[in-house]
Amino acid sequence: MQRTGSVGEVFLAFLRLGVTSFGGPVAHLGYFRDDLVVRRRWMDDRAYADLVALCQFLPGPASSQVGFAIGLQRAGLGGALAAFAAFTLPSAVLLVAFAAGAAALGGPVGGGVLGGLKIVAVAIVAHAVWGMARTLTPDARRAGIAVVALALALLLPAAPGQLGALAVGVVAGLVLLRDGDSPPENELPPFGVPRAVAVGCLLVFVLGLVVLPLLTVATGSGAVALADAFFRSGALVFGGGHVVLPLLQSGVVQTGWVSPETFLTGYAAAQAVPGPLFTFAAFLGAVSDVGPGGFAGAGIALAAIFLPGFLVLLGVLPFWDAVRRRPRVRAAMGGANAAVVGILGAALYSPVFTTAITGPGPLVLAAIGFVLLTAFKAPAWAVVLVGAAGGVVVSFT
Template identity: 50%
Template sequence: MHILYKYFISWLLYLRILFCLFSFNHNLFRIISGKDHCNGLVRNLQLKRQPKERQKMTDKNTGISCWEIFRRFLVLGCTSFGGPVAHLGYFREEFVTRRQWFNDDTYADLIAFCQFLPGPASSQVGMAIGLTKGGYAGLFAAWLGFTLPSAILMFLFAFGMLNLAYGGDNGWILGLKTTTVAIVAHALAGMASSLASDRKTASIAVLAMCIVFLMAGAAGQVMAIAAGGFIGLFWLKKDQSEGEAEKLGNTHAIGTSLIFLSVFAGLLVALPLIAFHSGILEWRLLDSFYRSGSLVFGGGHVVLPLLQAEMVESGLVGTDEFLAGYGLAQAVPGPLFTFASYLGAMAAPSSTAALGALVATAGIFLPSFFLVLGGLPLWERFRKITRARNAMKGINAAVVGLLAAVFYDPVITATITGYQPLLAAVVSYLLLRHWKLPPWALIILAGVTGQFLF
């Protein structure tokens, strides 16, 4: 309990500092910009007084149906192999290049926002896309579509109903890895051409890449983005020809955002107490996975030490079972955090394995729901301040450098181990970039050919 108490105090202080920093930065940018924001408040009041028919018309013109959002993310959930960085490449190909739901600037803003949050970055980007295009229901539809396929596979494997002979050196696995190199390279080239195309933004991108290489972990990523924003604030100038930035997230009031963030922090404190006093396994699982989803920065693989401490050291899951599930998590599409579905089923009795998987999956993703719902409207208001747009341009360039660093390590270093993977990656890039082969078709082709080549 002493360790949990330290977690509670640290996170309450973290949230307080984060809120104070945001308030300070907001006031600072108001002073720098020299603009009166009373007009913005009046505009918000006018929006609240709009008739419901007017609001529905606005949603219809700017939104996408929840079924469409679910369907698109379900396809991505079935075909997005390769981890968080590759997922961002899949998202860009689908929603920026093909569907044109966003431009590169807006998409980079979403990535930068999610890099500041704990939890699964790619899933949070998907949630933010769903929230922006479909409101609260769109957020849930995006998460469900992207998460459901891998969650079901991980649960079936845990329940002993899926017979998958996995090996890290299997040919089809290596084929999928080479496809990941091509997809990430394609996304990186496209983002660099629009977000780091001049000498200033390109310099910021290279600087951000160097920071990530020199400072490992999530701290380096946050530092790179912060440096890009600071340099962009004073060095870059927003092009006058650029239109108004696309609106992100829902337009609820700041008070609603603070409610979501308060619920996030409140559950972090309350769940351990409930789990301790109730003695019920499901409450214990919810507490363990909610805490893991709240305290991890830097992507899906970083959550593994936390899960190992929560599940293996506590005796809920054996070491061999834990490693077997981790191996399968590398082979299935979708977010790595669905490893929780496997662990929840393994920790529960066989009669309640489905309930254990459901509770664990909900627990590890629930913090991201509250953080995206509470943080994205604040981020939206921040990015619309005149001087803040200069900072956002620097942040977008830094995101390119961040992705370039991650593209080298671990994507290239873990995949290109000889001339055969290199040749396969180059051919995949050729098919994707110049022959316009859809990513899902490329994945199937890579898996089949990889089984014979490797």
């Protein structure tokens, strides 16, 4: 298919996102929407929400999968790899540097900056929820689905709550939205993944889960064991973000590869850098007692934890693009899209709002960020700078 952009364009767009996207996967989706949907108009809101809903259903880091798919649609496989590299490497490099002994932010100023970045994430996510709600919940039925999804996402544990909310959205869409949207035309262009390649990616995904443990036993290689542990972590987590932490802890702490103290120190550092939380794997690979350690260990862990999610995404994209045009599938996706709004609303409350808004000062700073985004149309990176500076001011008040 004819691509509409270049690899360089995709790389630069995601590099900016990679150095400014603080706040975790939900906030990342807000940054993506603000820059790629609203400002650059690479796709529309409904197509973006369809992609977000699909990636929420798949194992792996949801926000990175969304970025990978947008890069793929924009500039082919080179664009997908450019989006992944540009969005991931800034935080990965910072965490490897931290693992090598670089000083972390400290003191009242550093703490204020980190607090401000958490606060500005509230504004980013609120802006995303507001914008997507106007597009994806235009009537009472879809608004009702969003409210039910919000309740499920808040009342049930993270992964079951999100998956349950999406499942309820799909069922409700099939029942309530049969006479809904007209067939999509060019909302989401084909991704250009041949079906043979898609099937091959799914086979590689399954083989990775089966063969890597066998190779670990057969070879006794620390590098293979490291790849196996991180591949399994990436393959078995849904939604990404903080949900992967128990799997990582099981893979590297309970096995004695990384001490609990080092694990928690690295996790704290991962909160202080932009980009996907999955780059925490780079820190763990660098400090692990198993495998080569250093840059080589970081590279193995980083590639292994992201690979399964991208393989599954490539495996389902061509089939999903075909079936989504069927009336019942459109109804199901309409319900899922409404549920995505509810899930984002739940995440806006917890952990984003409850973690960041600890008093009147943080609430005022979050409101300033929201007004800058909505009324003044300020770019997200500028709001991040305002939030960081405002966080320092709030910390001294």
